[in-house]
Structure formats: structure tokens, C-alpha cells
Amino acid sequence: MSAHTSDHDDAPAFEGDHPPMTASEKSYIPSIVKGIGITLQRFFKPNFTVQYPEQAPYDYASQDRAIGEVNPRHRGEHILVKDEQGREKCVACLLCMAACPALCIHIEPEPAPWDDRERRPKVFEIDMLRCIYCGYCEEACPCDAIRLTPKLYTPTTSRTERVYDKERLLENNPEAQVPQRPRK
């Protein structure tokens, strides 16, 4: 028997120690009956399982929300916002790139063909595998051009797919939360 499993019998009784076990406690039978009662009660209670691909994960930050709904303030995948004419709002000022602590944003500017701004991004890539979803890019942006949406997971089969290019960020749809598969 190793040292850390010392018997309590020869140790001096101190205040707050357990009282000696009675005969009924030593027989374990009352506690076994109590135990099977607890498992029986548990059996009839609802379970906590979230069926992931069909149900979105439960958001523990908002206890008042039903299972399967995500907090609207959740910081998930990015979206590049478009203006009224359908152009990207981004002016390629590189402030988000500078603010990003994970260095996951890569922007290459080009001269804008429009009169109201000088530059626009030729390449706008976010490496979602590096991103820590801190939201600093959103804060740094002077044009409200980049936002974080509550979109949680979009599974991909390769790492290269996790680097989102400009088109994908522009078309990123926060409504398509989880790939929904009907389950009847």
C-alpha cells in the first residue's frame, strides 16, 4: 500500500472529521438504495445532448436562450460590408491589418476606379485558422467595412479552404449558421 493511501483509523480525530460509521452505513445498503433512486430519477429527466450537425451548439453565456440558438453578440466569422451600390466599403487603409494581434489579415491595395475613394483592396484574405476572433479589426476600421458575425462553424475539408478571400468574405452569410440537415 502506498504512502498516500494511509488509513484514517490510526490518524488522530480532528474537529470536522467524519463521525464513525454506523452499522447501517457500513452495510452500504441504505446508500445503495439512495443511489439507485438517484439514477432512476435521472433516467426520467431531459438530457443535455446537443445533436451537433442538426442543432447548433448551446450557448452557455445566455441561459435564457433555448438550446440551439447562438448569442447574437457572439464573435464568429468576419464579413466585409457592402455599401448601397454593392461595392465593398473597405478603402484598404490597412488599419485592421495593423490592429490584428494574430497577424491573420493580408491586404494588397490597388487604386480604386471610383471617385469617392483612392484605394480598394485587390486582395483581402483572412486566415481563419490564425484568427482568435478578438474583434480588434472591427474596432480599428474607420469605415465600418469589416464586422464579426455570430456565424460559428463552417466545416471545411482542407486547411487552404480556411483562408477566406475577398469574394468569400463579401458573400459570407451570417444567416447560414450551421449546415442544416433536416432530421425527422
Place this chain on the structure above:
Amino acid sequence: MDSVLKFLLTDPVIGLVKGLLVIGVVLQIVPLLIYLERKLSAYMQGRLGPNRVNLVIPYAVPGVGGLRLIPGSLQPLADAVKLAFKEEIIPKDADKLLWYLGPFLAFFPVATALAFIPFGTPHWDAFGSGILVDLRVCTVDISVLLLFAISSLGVYGIAAGGWGSGSKYPLMAAVRASAQMISYEVSMGLAVLAAIATVGSVDLQQFVMHQATQQFADLGLFSVPNWLVFSQPLAALIFLIAMFAENNRLPFDMPECEPELVGGFHTEYSGLKFALFFLGEYAAMILMCGLFTTIFLGGWSGPGVDPYATDGINALLSHVWFMAKVMFLLVFQIWIRWTLPRFRYDQLMNLGWKVLVPLALGNLVLTAVAGYFLNPIGVGQ
């Protein structure tokens, strides 16, 4: 037609049919039991359990599609298919003979011992042919003794598997299992001995007749049958505890305690040999539950069953009662498994030798003394 029946219902044919029936039913209950085990444990832990491999009736609901019957009900089938196609790995140091023998030795005694459990009335007039069929595979007068003699061979399967693996953990598990099963067989045997002294017979069918024909108490509205669980409560409790130890199930699952011994005696086994060990384990559960039912819970007797009647309805009803009791006990075993934590090995031995054996011995002496004073001519009727 009558002559055909007479020709067919010879002893060998009846025995063969009964044997195949019992083995078939037990092999069918095992997957159900595995499903029940996984499902009940899941619900007791707030999970869902297996729910992806469904029994689906395609195009059953127009417009929607298939109808899912019981979620996850085909999981045991999927597991069996997976096991059948698994690569079988034999350890370098394995003792080949014991390695191959192990799974068979684990399953064979259980399957044989099932022959002695009566699953219905002793005299069923088979299809009105006038031939009385005893609803158990093997009609012998010493079925209790034979059953214990054969079922205790099951420990050799575990020992052979653990030794033959040529690996340390299985060996330790096998040693533990042998010690545990032998220890608890003592208290189990003593508990059954008290029951034998009460009934005055070593025939399991006589056990059931004793419990079916007498009455323990009359409560006015209904009479309590003379089940041995009422007249021998201590023996029943000891048998119940020893039953869990014999089946190697929690809280006594020393032979395969995953945190300590990797996977226990079947660590090195894979594929269908592992499946056979698994099968033997669950068949042993069914055997022990059947035995407990027969000895202490009145066996096939129950409301509406006339122990002396010969008609088919009566035989069927008696079988339904037997299966209902066995199923209840099986669920109870699963229930206990997912409630209680595991005993430590020394605690297990303490309980076996220092508590259960003296209790069972005292119970036996008490039974003998009470039998002498209540019924001096001879115990049992």
C-alpha cells in the same frame, strides 16, 4: 397428422428443438441487452446514447420519407459487423492453444448451463399429441448441482484468455478474476444450499413447483406466493451480490477494470474472439438472472399459471412470466452497474470472505435448525 407428430416428437428431436430454441433466444437477447445497456446508461447520465443507426422503414410516411422506429436500435448489428471485419492481432508471446481456447471456454460452459434452467411448465402437452414436454432442455433430478458444476468452468475461459495473451495486464486480470469468481462461488453455493434445504430438492423444476404451489402469506386481497425471496431473504441477498461478482459486473468488475488493467483479460483480443468473450459475458448475465429467477423469484410461476395444467396457453403464459422476471433482473443489473462505483480489490475480498461467507453459513445453520423444529420429518414437501 397425429402419427407425424408422434413420429417427430421423439426425445432426441424434442431435445434438439429445445436446445436450439434456448441458444437462439439467448443469442437474440444479447444484442438487445447491449443496446439496453448503452441506452439506459446514457439516460442515467443525461446523454442520448446510440441514436444514429436506426431501423428505418423506407417511404413509410408519404411526403416525408422513411419512418425511424427506435433510435440506434441497429447499433449492436453495426458493432457486430465492425467486429467481424476487424483485423485479428495475435501477440508474439501468446500461448496459441490457450489463446484460441479462451473465448470458447468462456462461452461454452454458460451455453451448456443454460440447459438446466426451466423456462416453462414441466408438463406441456405438445400440440395436443399426448406427449408431455418438460420445458427445459435437460431434464435431470440434480440440475442445481450440474448447473453449478458446469457454470463454474467459465472461469477457465478468463484464465486461459488472460494467460494465453502473453501480456502482463491480461494475466493480472485473469488472476484477479479467478480469485474473485472462486471466492464468490463459495458464498453463492452456501446461499443456494439454504434454498435447497428449504425446498428439499436439488431439481430446479421442483424449486419452481415448491414456490408455485404454496403460499407465503394471505393478505386478503391477494395471496403472496411462497417465493424463496420471502422465506429466504438473506440467501437471496447474498446470491444477488455474488451474482454480480460472478458476472464480473460493476461494482465487482475486477477482471476488466479499465482504469487499472487497460481492458482486463481481453485486452489483446480483437475481432470475433473479443465478440465471443463479450457474448459469453452477457450470456452469463442471462444465465445468472435466470437462475435467480428460478431459485428465488418463483421461476415461471405467476398469476394465471396453473403448475399442473398441460395446455399450450398455460405453457406460453408461464414462459412469459419467466422472461418478464429475467428481463427485470437484467435491467436491474444494468441499473446497478451505472449507479455504483467499483470496489477496491481488498474490499472485494473482505466482503466475500469476511461478510458474505459467515452470513451465508449462519443462514444455512438457521435454516437447518428452523427446518428441524418446523418440519422434523424432513424439510420440503
